[in-house]
Amino acid sequence: MTEKNTSDFEAIVSAYYQPLYRFGYSLAKNEHEAGDLAQQTFFIYAEKGANLRDPSKVKSWLFTTLYREFLRRRKKDARMDHFEPEMLEVAGGSVEPQVRRSLDGNLALEALAEVDEAYRNTLALFYIKDLSYKEIAETLDVPIGTIMSRLSRGKAQLRDIFKRKESETA
Amino acid sequence: MQREQAKQFLELCRPGHRSDPQDPALADAFALLEKDAELREWWDAQQAIDSRISDSLNSIQAPDSLKDEILAGMQLHEGQSAAMPKEPITREAAWWRHPWTGIAAVFAVLLGIMIFPAEQNTTTSSEISAGSVAGIPPILEFLSREIDGLSSRGFDQRGEDAETLKAYLAGHQSPAPETIPNYLQSIPTVGCVTFEFKEVPLSMICFKNGAVYHLTTVSKSTYPCILPQEPTVYEGPDKAFKIWIDGDQVKILTIHGPKEDIPEFI
Numbered sequence: 001m002t003e004k005n006t007s008d009f010e011a012i013v014s015a016y017y018q019p020l021y022r023f024g025y026s027l028a029k030n031e032h033e034a035g036d037l038a039q040q041t042f043f044i045y046a047e048k049g050a051n052l053r054d055p056s057k058v059k060s061w062l063f064t065t066l067y068r069e070f071l072r073r074r075k076k077d078a079r080m081d082h083f084e085p086e087m088l089e090v091a092g093g094s095v096e097p098q099v100r101r102s103l104d105g106n107l108a109l110e111a112l113a114e115v116d117e118a119y120r121n122t123l124a125l126f127y128i129k130d131l132s133y134k135e136i137a138e139t140l141d142v143p144i145g146t147i148m149s150r151l152s153r154g155k156a157q158l159r160d161i162f163k164r165k166e167s168e169t170a
Numbered sequence: 171m172q173r174e175q176a177k178q179f180l181e182l183c184r185p186g187h188r189s190d191p192q193d194p195a196l197a198d199a200f201a202l203l204e205k206d207a208e209l210r211e212w213w214d215a216q217q218a219i220d221s222r223i224s225d226s227l228n229s230i231q232a233p234d235s236l237k238d239e240i241l242a243g244m245q246l247h248e249g250q251s252a253a254m255p256k257e258p259i260t261r262e263a264a265w266w267r268h269p270w271t272g273i274a275a276v277f278a279v280l281l282g283i284m285i286f287p288a289e290q291n292t293t294t295s296s297e298i299s300a301g302s303v304a305g306i307p308p309i310l311e312f313l314s315r316e317i318d319g320l321s322s323r324g325f326d327q328r329g330e331d332a333e334t335l336k337a338y339l340a341g342h343q344s345p346a347p348e349t350i351p352n353y354l355q356s357i358p359t360v361g362c363v364t365f366e367f368k369e370v371p372l373s374m375i376c377f378k379n380g381a382v383y384h385l386t387t388v389s390k391s392t393y394p395c396i397l398p399q400e401p402t403v404y405e406g407p408d409k410a411f412k413i414w415i416d417g418d419q420v421k422i423l424t425i426h427g428p429k430e431d432i433p434e435f436i
Contacts, residue, residue, distance in 0.1 A: 013240050021232035035236050042240050071319045108226035118324030127224045133182040143371060145342045146326055146364050151181050159219050
């Protein structure tokens with residue numbers, strides 16, 4: 001890496017390691033994996049980021065890479081050797097039993113964990129605020145219309161849950 | 171623009187974000203906001219709670235050492251890469267003079283004949299061609315990954331009725347299957363998802379009766395890969411696929427298991 005590239009890389013790390021860590025935390029729900037995901041994302045960027053033709057896409061590219069790395073790890077860690085139909089039934093609407101106390105009472109994360117799973121990633125990216133709805137669509141590889149409906153429905157759920165939790169802790 | 175429609179667009183704005191209201195796609199919604207007091211009251215309330223949610227989420231801080239660990243890791247990686255012995259530079263004969271080039275060309279021609287069989291498929295369109303099991307096209311690799319990620323991603327819309335899901339897809343500018351294969355018509359659905367592959371919209375409806383079937387629909391005119399003209403079966407490591415043309419659409423059926431488990435459609 002040249003001196004300029006090193007400087008650019010450090011600037012990108014400085015700008016995005018916090019939001020990437022937050023997104024990783026919302027996905028993995030523990031700080032160790034969140035940090036690992038962020039680190040791996042920047043490593044992949046260092047290896048492949050030079051291929052990015054449009055520098056303005058760095059942010060979306062980083063979030064996309066982290067998300068895909070998370071999915072890749074989940075697939076690798078899956079206990080089942082093949083896809084289980086039952087997973088289709090449990091994918092949504094319930095608090096995952098492996099949500100740990102490491103959430104440390106973060107109301108947004110706790111509320112997010114109770115939202116329908118179909119909306120969680122979209123909501124997490126939205127409220128981290130680094131990505132516009134168009135960039136969220138790119139990151140999650142879904143049409144903008146899908147993002148619009150997920151935000152509309154997901155935010156309705158999340159706000160109700162968040163307000164309830166706020167009043168419980170007040 | 172009606173109030174409820176405006177709300178859908180306004181929901182796209184991040185709380186307190188300066189540039190989002192400048193998005194031309196949201197201009198009409200913000201114009202209505204200026205005139206509609208009830209909408210403005212709703213908007214202010216949503217922004218207020220959204221700000222609280224966002225503040226809570228953004229209060230999560232990465233460990234102090236993470237940034238230094240990332241930079242140190244990259245320096246170490248760079249150092250190791252620089253220390254590795256470089257490959258010796260050798261002069262090689264021009265590639266076209268290499269004796270293996272001609273042999274490789276012959277294999278390439280033979281491979282082309284195998285992938286695109288001319289007229290060996292004489293079976294009817296409703297039967298699986300014995301000779302058409304081929305390498306996995308990129309779109310099927312993409313679908314396989316997306317299916318594997320369904321459990322964490324979830325469905326865009328859940329439902330046990332295919333007609334409801336078709337209506338949802340049509341209402342969201344996604345390709346909705348004009349026809350459902352007879353074999354799947356009596357099987358309850360679980361949900362549907364939408365994707366884009368090479369900027370081409372796809373939709374998938376999942377059916378389940380013990381076994382799971384994923385029916386993907388894409389417009390024939392924008393199909394992003396080489397399209398087999400006859401129904402063709404592909405087999406991957408843990409899934410099998412069948413692609414066929416159905417009018418103006420291309421359908422892809424994905425199952426979990428070997429190609430022998432793909433049902434024959436009536």
